[in-house]
Amino acid sequence: MDTELAPRPGAKPAGKREQTKxxxxxxxxxxxxxxxxxxxxxxxxxxxxxxxxxLASGTFYNYFKSKEEVFQAIQDESAxxxxxxxxxxxxxxxxxxxxISGTFRTFFEFVAADEQNFHAIRRNTDTLRVRMDTPEIxxxxxxxxxxxxxxxxxxxxxxxxxxxxxAAIVGVAFEIAERMLRRDPHDIEEAARFATELFMGGVRAxxxxxxx
Amino acid sequence: MDTELAPRPGAKPAGKREQTKxxxxxxxxxxxxxxxxxxxxxxxxxxxxxxxxxLASGTFYNYFKSKEEVFQAIQDESAxxxxxxxxxxxxxxxxxxxxISGTFRTFFEFVAADEQNFHAIRRNTDTLRVRMDTPEIxxxxxxxxxxxxxxxxxxxxxxxxxxxxxAAIVGVAFEIAERMLRRDPHDIEEAARFATELFMGGVRAxxxxxxx
DNA sequence: GCAAAAATTGACGTTGCGTCACTGTCATAT
DNA sequence: ATATGACAGTGACGCAACGTCAATTTTTGC
Numbered sequence: 368m369d370t371e372l373a374p375r376p377g378a379k380p381a382g383k384r385e386q387t388k389x390x391x392x393x394x395x396x397x398x399x400x401x402x403x404x405x406x407x408x409x410x411x412x413x414x415x416x417x418x419x420x421x422l423a424s425g426t427f428y429n430y431f432k433s434k435e436e437v438f439q440a441i442q443d444e445s446a447x448x449x450x451x452x453x454x455x456x457x458x459x460x461x462x463x464x465x466x467i468s469g470t471f472r473t474f475f476e477f478v479a480a481d482e483q484n485f486h487a488i489r490r491n492t493d494t495l496r497v498r499m500d501t502p503e504i505x506x507x508x509x510x511x512x513x514x515x516x517x518x519x520x521x522x523x524x525x526x527x528x529x530x531x532x533x534a535a536i537v538g539v540a541f542e543i544a545e546r547m548l549r550r551d552p553h554d555i556e557e558a559a560r561f562a563t564e565l566f567m568g569g570v571r572a573x574x575x576x577x578x579x
Numbered sequence: 580m581d582t583e584l585a586p587r588p589g590a591k592p593a594g595k596r597e598q599t600k601x602x603x604x605x606x607x608x609x610x611x612x613x614x615x616x617x618x619x620x621x622x623x624x625x626x627x628x629x630x631x632x633x634l635a636s637g638t639f640y641n642y643f644k645s646k647e648e649v650f651q652a653i654q655d656e657s658a659x660x661x662x663x664x665x666x667x668x669x670x671x672x673x674x675x676x677x678x679i680s681g682t683f684r685t686f687f688e689f690v691a692a693d694e695q696n697f698h699a700i701r702r703n704t705d706t707l708r709v710r711m712d713t714p715e716i717x718x719x720x721x722x723x724x725x726x727x728x729x730x731x732x733x734x735x736x737x738x739x740x741x742x743x744x745x746a747a748i749v750g751v752a753f754e755i756a757e758r759m760l761r762r763d764p765h766d767i768e769e770a771a772r773f774a775t776e777l778f779m780g781g782v783r784a785x786x787x788x789x790x791x
Numbered sequence: 792g793c794a795a796a797a798a799t800t801g802a803c804g805t806t807g808c809g810t811c812a813c814t815g816t817c818a819t820a821t
Numbered sequence: 822a823t824a825t826g827a828c829a830g831t832g833a834c835g836c837a838a839c840g841t842c843a844a845t846t847t848t849t850g851c
Contacts (some may be wrong), residue, residue, distance in 0.1 A: 424831085495713060535777055575739060594848080596848060624837085635800095636840085637801070644840090781824090
């Protein structure tokens, strides 16, 4: 073994204490992701997560106070990854069409890439289909509303009820995302086109299908 | 005590056994409704429900195998109450506009009347917002899709993707319903008008607001 | 009325929960 | 280098809820 390894200049010079703290948190989150995917969220116990970890039960509670909180951390992490992309997409939009289609396309792309996670949540106890919104996800909804209000102020959007419009976009995004994931292959463009045309011109503007 | 009470002719002549079975089921469901409303769904235990009942713990398990199942029964009961109304509303629709507005108005009316129940579900552990769809609720979604397909076949609707359209209607309905309930007073007409106009003509067709 | 069938009861073993006294490790001062 | 105090990890423990089942009570059919 090396006697004394000088820390490389580029490496983060964090103290050992702080380092393992970050590490343990990640160990727990990663174990939880695997266990949730295996058993489904509903059937998973805190003990299952701990067992999938080299840590003791007491240690778990130094980091999270329940499986809900672990779950929330995983979801929030996803939310924090996608939110900047959505904001950017909407900021550079020069029209309603770009605003709407950019939002849906980015969201559906993300969901398709994050499918694993998206599904584990739904697989709950029994046959119940579940959707859970964490604070960071809800904050993403608020960002959408702010962006809508800004766009309305700039005259890009007509002066509509931004709160309801945000709710409608969110509802359509999640519900269509779920249907998209059930189709093989996942056609992101098709889903984005459908949602965009709905918001652009209503039912009559939706793409027509070959077969009735 | 009365020696022998002949059953009144009008009363249902069900055997005692069958009678208490129905009764006990209702006792449990009613207790559960109260407890869910009090503690929120997440915090409630099976024992809490049993305690709110004159029955023994073993009896509970003769009727339901978990609190999830009780919850599901309550939700399914709601779903079975509203589904016929929705079907009827859509069956008598003579245009897209009637189909869409009838669906949303009926749904929002029901949710406003059923607000108690609608809220107890959401109040879960922690700050998580939750939506759970039971089999009967999902069956309601399928009915909507069938009705859409029928309407498309009849030429009332253009030949669009009925699965995605159903998903969009469901998403908007639930998401706007939630927002509507947060407003005081609950303006069912406003919510129905918003959703209907969105589906009739897209964002540009939405009612304009007085103040930006 | 009596015996068989069915439903209710609650005590019991089991499992997961969250805590806390103890132990080991790291950061800092001497 | 070493001492010291602060902090993180450990796992056994008491507790609460779970689901079961043998015993008991109630209902039914004869």
